[in-house]
Amino acid sequence: MKVNMMHGAGGEVMGELLQTLTKFTHNNAGGIGLEALDDGAVIPFAGENLVFTTDSHVVRPIFFPGGDIGRISVCGTVNDLAMMGGRPIALSCGMIIEEGFETANLERIVASMDEALGEAGASIVTGDTKVVERGALDGIAINTAGIGIAKRIVRDNGLVPGDVIIVSGTLGDHGLAIMAHREGFDLGEQIHSDVAPLSKMMEKVMEAGTIHAMKDPTRGGFASAINEMAKKAGVCVRIREDQVPIRKSVKSAAAMLGIDPLEVANEGKVVMGVPAMDADAILAALRSHKYGKDATVIGTVTTGAHVIMETAIGGERFIEPPMGDPVPRVC
Amino acid sequence: MKVNMMHGAGGEVMGELLQTLTKFTHNNAGGIGLEALDDGAVIPFAGENLVFTTDSHVVRPIFFPGGDIGRISVCGTVNDLAMMGGRPIALSCGMIIEEGFETANLERIVASMDEALGEAGASIVTGDTKVVERGALDGIAINTAGIGIAKRIVRDNGLVPGDVIIVSGTLGDHGLAIMAHREGFDLGEQIHSDVAPLSKMMEKVMEAGTIHAMKDPTRGGFASAINEMAKKAGVCVRIREDQVPIRKSVKSAAAMLGIDPLEVANEGKVVMGVPAMDADAILAALRSHKYGKDATVIGTVTTGAHVIMETAIGGERFIEPPMGDPVPRVC
Ligand SMILES: Nc1ncnc2c1ncn2[C@@H]1O[C@H](COP(=O)(O)OP(=O)(O)OP(=O)(O)O)[C@@H](O)[C@H]1O
Ligand SMILES: Nc1ncnc2c1ncn2[C@@H]1O[C@H](COP(=O)(O)OP(=O)(O)OP(=O)(O)O)[C@@H](O)[C@H]1O
Ligand SMILES: [Mg+2]
Ligand SMILES: [Mg+2]
Ligand SMILES: [Mg+2]
Ligand SMILES: [Mg+2]
Ligand SMILES: [Mg+2]
Ligand SMILES: [Mg+2]
Numbered sequence: 001m002k003v004n005m006m007h008g009a010g011g012e013v014m015g016e017l018l019q020t021l022t023k024f025t026h027n028n029a030g031g032i033g034l035e036a037l038d039d040g041a042v043i044p045f046a047g048e049n050l051v052f053t054t055d056s057h058v059v060r061p062i063f064f065p066g067g068d069i070g071r072i073s074v075c076g077t078v079n080d081l082a083m084m085g086g087r088p089i090a091l092s093c094g095m096i097i098e099e100g101f102e103t104a105n106l107e108r109i110v111a112s113m114d115e116a117l118g119e120a121g122a123s124i125v126t127g128d129t130k131v132v133e134r135g136a137l138d139g140i141a142i143n144t145a146g147i148g149i150a151k152r153i154v155r156d157n158g159l160v161p162g163d164v165i166i167v168s169g170t171l172g173d174h175g176l177a178i179m180a181h182r183e184g185f186d187l188g189e190q191i192h193s194d195v196a197p198l199s200k201m202m203e204k205v206m207e208a209g210t211i212h213a214m215k216d217p218t219r220g221g222f223a224s225a226i227n228e229m230a231k232k233a234g235v236c237v238r239i240r241e242d243q244v245p246i247r248k249s250v251k252s253a254a255a256m257l258g259i260d261p262l263e264v265a266n267e268g269k270v271v272m273g274v275p276a277m278d279a280d281a282i283l284a285a286l287r288s289h290k291y292g293k294d295a296t297v298i299g300t301v302t303t304g305a306h307v308i309m310e311t312a313i314g315g316e317r318f319i320e321p322p323m324g325d326p327v328p329r330v331c
Numbered sequence: 332m333k334v335n336m337m338h339g340a341g342g343e344v345m346g347e348l349l350q351t352l353t354k355f356t357h358n359n360a361g362g363i364g365l366e367a368l369d370d371g372a373v374i375p376f377a378g379e380n381l382v383f384t385t386d387s388h389v390v391r392p393i394f395f396p397g398g399d400i401g402r403i404s405v406c407g408t409v410n411d412l413a414m415m416g417g418r419p420i421a422l423s424c425g426m427i428i429e430e431g432f433e434t435a436n437l438e439r440i441v442a443s444m445d446e447a448l449g450e451a452g453a454s455i456v457t458g459d460t461k462v463v464e465r466g467a468l469d470g471i472a473i474n475t476a477g478i479g480i481a482k483r484i485v486r487d488n489g490l491v492p493g494d495v496i497i498v499s500g501t502l503g504d505h506g507l508a509i510m511a512h513r514e515g516f517d518l519g520e521q522i523h524s525d526v527a528p529l530s531k532m533m534e535k536v537m538e539a540g541t542i543h544a545m546k547d548p549t550r551g552g553f554a555s556a557i558n559e560m561a562k563k564a565g566v567c568v569r570i571r572e573d574q575v576p577i578r579k580s581v582k583s584a585a586a587m588l589g590i591d592p593l594e595v596a597n598e599g600k601v602v603m604g605v606p607a608m609d610a611d612a613i614l615a616a617l618r619s620h621k622y623g624k625d626a627t628v629i630g631t632v633t634t635g636a637h638v639i640m641e642t643a644i645g646g647e648r649f650i651e652p653p654m655g656d657p658v659p660r661v662c
Contacts, residue, residue, distance in 0.1 A: 104332075
């Protein structure tokens, strides 16, 4: 068998490849390990919880509306730490660069990473650089790994019936920003990526109330994240279509491209399930932060299985787990 | 300016690029950070020392005599942790895969990583997978990052006059194994890479005596590592050529290729400076382990500067810091 693009697209097909790639007998350092397939691992250490995660980034183009590969490289890892309840402390940076790459672009990328680090309250403390010959890579790929500390660990499998589902803002911005930019769409209003570090916001949110489960809806988008959360918890999630925040420009671009905005990557959003009694306080905490100002309740958790969309006209349909993100090289 | 192959070759030229790539204002999490340019960072945490490091791997071919990209990906990070005095605990694995890559090869790579993890006493607890379209990468690149715990931190800058310099075994094996294999040399005896995880050996060695400074002589080889150690400490290192262990087959291949075996990467060796009174105990500890059986004293530290080779016939010459490793894609 050969690897295909869908194997890296964050959906069901990637899940199959991950069975091969996670076949380590040495897969756990004492806490939450690879077997959990959560946003990161947890390592109990000296009475505290270390969180550890990694993401590589191959997004194209490397500079896009609202962000660049540097910003996304920091945010990807910072957000996976935050999704585990972790406050990011230290990141590593592994760059693979094609011969001929402009050093001026490296400077821009490093400056952008540094800015995101400042926002996130983290540092890059170690790194590595490899250069490959012209043609062996199309430009640059950046991996970061990160260490965080979690007072309270939050898993992606903790939804319980009665929870309300909250998203921290509009969905689909990143994936459609990338696609509209690639296609050269002129939609009047340019779509910007939402790429942002959520750690500071999540610190406040975690103080405001209890979070039963959360996940960042990256590759495969909201549809992938919510299906994974529902499946892991063995619950049904009901989403109200008229409550799901999607920008008009994102809807238009998605319609023109024939893709579902709920299946494309976000890079500055969180999906969470919280007890109904904590929802108002958590919403308030989210909305008090610039990256959560459009936060809203979009659904509820019940017993059962599947993710169901209650449409505006009173119908119902499944939100299926996508085979993969329709946007290649989205992050 | 454009990036060239030497920018990734571990020598003086790479040092220049690193000035750009390490220009983070957020570069330290409280202990030893990016500014030290050591094998890894140290983060003081809960009264203990976390060590954190990363290496990406783009070695070609991906399967080579004595190892493969999976084994080297685990060993690279495990060894940088060990070089800081860290016992490896948890690793991350970020894979970037070209569309069309054989999943059977992924299986081999994962199995090889798992074996190396077992030897090192570490686990892969988190990962990431990206797939890029055919032609955007030649096969696969693997990043690992790792967390270790150090009872005693060892830096690469701690050499003091009077120290003796020890290497844990023969030099040049990895780089020449790769080159001889690429060139299809038939040297009678095949050269095997030395790629190996040194953590277990180093745990024993650190109990046997004091280590003032150490480093793994990877890209740029022994010449690069020892010059960096001498320069950082502001000392002179004198090496006795007749004591430097190099296999005959490695010497022959190096001569045929016109490259210096001291300038090519090793992947299972350590160079250290230790107080003279501890040298015997440390040598014994090294030699008691399979990866240190050829360990030997090769020189001494004096006041002054530079690394000087005392040749077998009584002459002297500098061991210059190499511009870069002569073997491209060596790790
Ligand atoms: N090559 C790999 N080796 C080991 N584990 C992996 C690998 N690739 C992914 N994983 C694991 O599989 C799970 C899913 O990974 P994935 O990258 O989709 O998560 P994510 O980082 O939350 O999403 P995204 O990368 O889209 O931001 C995680 O638990 C991750 O640790
Ligand atoms: N892209 C980067 N960003 C930040 N720091 C980097 C980057 N590349 C290298 N560094 C830092 O520069 C120093 C030298 O890196 P290098 O990779 O040569 O060390 P090494 O891992 O010991 O050697 P090798 O990679 O050959 O095994 C290290 O301190 C490393 O943290
Ligand atoms: Mg995630
Ligand atoms: Mg992620
Ligand atoms: Mg390195
Ligand atoms: Mg090193
Ligand atoms: Mg290294
Ligand atoms: Mg990931």
